[in-house]
Amino acid sequence: MNETILLDHGAGGRASHELVQRVFARHFSNPALDSLDDAAVVEAPAGRLAISTDTFVVDPIVFPGGNIGSLAVHGTVNDLCCRGARPLWLTAGFVLEEGLPLALLEEVVAAMAEAASAAGVAIVAGDTKVVGRGQADKVFINTAGVGVIAPGVEIGGHMARPGDAVLVSGSMGDHGVTILAQRAGLGLNAPLVSDSAALHGMAAGLIAACPGLHVLRDPTRGGLATTLNEIAASSGVALELDEGTIPVDAAVNGVCELLGLDPLYLANEGKLIAIVAEDQAPAALEAMRSHAKGGRAAVIGRVLEAPAGRVWLNTAVGGRRLLDMLSGEPLPRIC
Amino acid sequence: MKHADEFRDPQLTRNLARAITAASRKPVRFMELCGTHTMAIARHGLLEMLPPTVELVSGPGCPVCVTATEEIDRAVKLARQPGVVVATFGDLLRVPGSQSSLARERAAGAKVEIVYSPLDALELAKRQTASQVVFLGIGFETTAPTVAAAMAMAKNQGLLNFSVLAAHKLLPPAMEALLTGPSLGLHGFICPGHVTTVIGTAAYEEVVARHGLPCVVAGFEPADILATLLMLVKQAEAGQARVEIQYRRAVSPQGNPQAREMMNQVFQPVDAAWRGLGVIPQSGLEPGPDYRELDARRRFDLEVPPAHDPPACRCGDVLRGLCRPPDCKLFAAVCTPTQPVGPCMVSQEGTCAAWFKYRRA
Numbered sequence: 001m002n003e004t005i006l007l008d009h010g011a012g013g014r015a016s017h018e019l020v021q022r023v024f025a026r027h028f029s030n031p032a033l034d035s036l037d038d039a040a041v042v043e044a045p046a047g048r049l050a051i052s053t054d055t056f057v058v059d060p061i062v063f064p065g066g067n068i069g070s071l072a073v074h075g076t077v078n079d080l081c082c083r084g085a086r087p088l089w090l091t092a093g094f095v096l097e098e099g100l101p102l103a104l105l106e107e108v109v110a111a112m113a114e115a116a117s118a119a120g121v122a123i124v125a126g127d128t129k130v131v132g133r134g135q136a137d138k139v140f141i142n143t144a145g146v147g148v149i150a151p152g153v154e155i156g157g158h159m160a161r162p163g164d165a166v167l168v169s170g171s172m173g174d175h176g177v178t179i180l181a182q183r184a185g186l187g188l189n190a191p192l193v194s195d196s197a198a199l200h201g202m203a204a205g206l207i208a209a210c211p212g213l214h215v216l217r218d219p220t221r222g223g224l225a226t227t228l229n230e231i232a233a234s235s236g237v238a239l240e241l242d243e244g245t246i247p248v249d250a251a252v253n254g255v256c257e258l259l260g261l262d263p264l265y266l267a268n269e270g271k272l273i274a275i276v277a278e279d280q281a282p283a284a285l286e287a288m289r290s291h292a293k294g295g296r297a298a299v300i301g302r303v304l305e306a307p308a309g310r311v312w313l314n315t316a317v318g319g320r321r322l323l324d325m326l327s328g329e330p331l332p333r334i335c
Numbered sequence: 336m337k338h339a340d341e342f343r344d345p346q347l348t349r350n351l352a353r354a355i356t357a358a359s360r361k362p363v364r365f366m367e368l369c370g371t372h373t374m375a376i377a378r379h380g381l382l383e384m385l386p387p388t389v390e391l392v393s394g395p396g397c398p399v400c401v402t403a404t405e406e407i408d409r410a411v412k413l414a415r416q417p418g419v420v421v422a423t424f425g426d427l428l429r430v431p432g433s434q435s436s437l438a439r440e441r442a443a444g445a446k447v448e449i450v451y452s453p454l455d456a457l458e459l460a461k462r463q464t465a466s467q468v469v470f471l472g473i474g475f476e477t478t479a480p481t482v483a484a485a486m487a488m489a490k491n492q493g494l495l496n497f498s499v500l501a502a503h504k505l506l507p508p509a510m511e512a513l514l515t516g517p518s519l520g521l522h523g524f525i526c527p528g529h530v531t532t533v534i535g536t537a538a539y540e541e542v543v544a545r546h547g548l549p550c551v552v553a554g555f556e557p558a559d560i561l562a563t564l565l566m567l568v569k570q571a572e573a574g575q576a577r578v579e580i581q582y583r584r585a586v587s588p589q590g591n592p593q594a595r596e597m598m599n600q601v602f603q604p605v606d607a608a609w610r611g612l613g614v615i616p617q618s619g620l621e622p623g624p625d626y627r628e629l630d631a632r633r634r635f636d637l638e639v640p641p642a643h644d645p646p647a648c649r650c651g652d653v654l655r656g657l658c659r660p661p662d663c664k665l666f667a668a669v670c671t672p673t674q675p676v677g678p679c680m681v682s683q684e685g686t687c688a689a690w691f692k693y694r695r696a
Contacts, residue, residue, distance in 0.1 A: 244345065313380070314380075315378075315379045315380040315557075316343060316345055317343055317344075317345055317348035317349075317379050317380075317381070317384075317557040317558075318345055318348050318349045318352060318384055319379050319380025319381045319382070319383045319384045319557075320380045320383040321377060321378065321379075321380035321383070321693040321694060322692065322693050322694060322695055324691070324692045324693070324695070327671075327672040327673055327692075
């Protein structure tokens with residue numbers, strides 16, 4: 001198939017209709033979507049809803065470990081999980097660049113459908129626009145996600161308390177470094193794979209195992225360092241990490257050395273940070289490690305009272321320094 | 336990456352730190368002369384491992400930071416000329432000149448390309464034959480030979496649309512200027528591993544002879560730097576001053592004569608303005624008689640009025656080791672990596688950037 005997306009496909013006429021039927025409705029099919037009405041109608045569950053939105057512009061759109069479609073589902077699902085919600089519904093808005101091969105779009109949409117099905121969410125509403133060549137880069141996807149939070153679950157970036165333990169569910173920087181290495185000109189021959197994955201199962205396991213679970217976050221753009229700085233600021237606490245305990249894949253470390261990057265500032269798309277009451281750290285570690293994506297989970301540090309908003313790093317060689325937010329580094333579009 | 340791991344072994348680094356503490360009695364102050372050392376010291380938190388008797392100060396080792404404001408103004412003027420493509424290392428992009436920066440000029444439509452080597456700029460010139468490609472030559476003796484090699488290639492290949500705006504700096508005259516200026520109370524130098532691979536240790540022998548200060552050439556891993564500090568402390572405690580090489584796996588006393596020859600064939604020494612240090616005799620490089628046609632300052636009108644450094648910015652004092660970044664009123668308040676006032680906050684190797692990122696209280 002060498003058909004391409006034309007401006008016609010976004011004009012709202014017959015071509016648009018055919019594209020929706022042939023690609024989107026076929027892959028995403030579910031009762032709420034299938035009527036293709038102006039809005040999807042769903043049964044409201046009891047309790048509090050978590051709502052999140054995200055936009056995906058990753059370049060390249062296909063990378064080892066996934067593509068922009070699966071990434072869009074994983075990213076949105078994980079954002080909902082981090083407030084303790086069970087993800088239920090997604091919406092998807094597509095901005096397509098004129099000239100995009102239809103086969104590539106179908107590959108993205110199929111991956112998105114598969115990721116949604118695996119995460120137990122339905123894509124209930126969608127939209128497609130086509131822009132002229134050069135006005136967008138192949139495909140941009142905007143999503144919204146809705147999930148329901150069980151009674152009694154209170155998790156948020158403002159809830160870290162002095163004495164709590166800080167955990168991560170696996171190696172840092174895999175997604176960011178994979179995207180960087182894919183980009184033209186690097187030509188690196190390293191075994192790098194994005195960690196893009198939905199973590200609803202791991203999050204549910206943590207919530208069940210740890211009543212003292214205070215914070216869940218996914219360290220995406222800006223990496224572990226930036227996310228922990230955000231948590232330290234919104235909780236009004238300091239964090240202290242032990243560099244030697246932070247898992248980083250050997251290949252990721254190698255490429256970072258080569259390019260002068262720090263894996264603690266690179267994006268992850270399939271990892272969780274958990275901050276839990278100190279006595280529940282073993283239970284949290286066990287919950288993470290029992291999940292297929294949590295084999296390298298580790299306790300990496302602790303929460304201190306002061307100075308508020310700072311993150312300290314005990315370096316592997318025995319020194320100590322500040323671990324600041326990412327500022328102004330020239331990183332490409334990674335999510 | 337096994338190679339680097341050896342020099343980051345926690346047991347080794349802790350033992351070195353203990354040995355420094357055991358050996359150090361009198362208070363000493365050492366200066367590092369390379370931005371890569373500044374960053375490595377900060378990134379690995381090495382200062383926290385040292386006894387209170389050992390103090391480190393940063394010198395003029397960041398090539399972007401020592402570039403005078405006039406040089407940035409000249410690059411900005413160059414970028415505004417129609418048909419010109421400016422090829423530069425990325426670090427220079429955001430350094431503010433008197434009125435503008437290359438980043439701002441690029442946003443306004445100027446053609447500014449980031450390259451990783453002067454040879455990339457040469458390739459750019461071959462591809463864009465209708466444009467004049469100008470490489471901004473900054474850096475010490477480490478980068479000057481590769482820029483010289485690119486210029487020699489351009490001349491051999493008759494590439495008429497390539498030139499270089501040279502603002503290279505030489506380290507030994509800067510060391511001499513530092514030591515003849517206001518007293519810095521130094522007890523030794525952590526000498527730059529990369530620069531020394533080219534220039535060798537002859538210049539440090541002169542520092543030892545004239546000023547009686549220990550000089551140790553250091554590698555860039557945490558264990559390299561700690562081993563260097565131990566060597567400096569031992570010399571200071573014994574009242575000695577001599578040149579030692581810690582970074583033996585890369586540096587020899589002779590340096591690299593071929594690289595120096597390439598540099599001397601293309602460039603000639605010239606008086607140069609350094610940010611913070613003023614004009615230092617014979618401390619810069621300009622294209623020599625055989626390479627004048629590749630000198631962007633001759634090819635374009637690049638005269639600029641004398642520039643003033645931003646008021647209250649103490650980059651100059653920071654570069655001379657006269658003050659620490661937090662002693663500057665602007666530090667972390669007005670001047671941050673996202674809104675830098677002076678170049679020491681812009682460059683990834685800048686002392687202020689290192690303090691902001693790793694040591695802000």
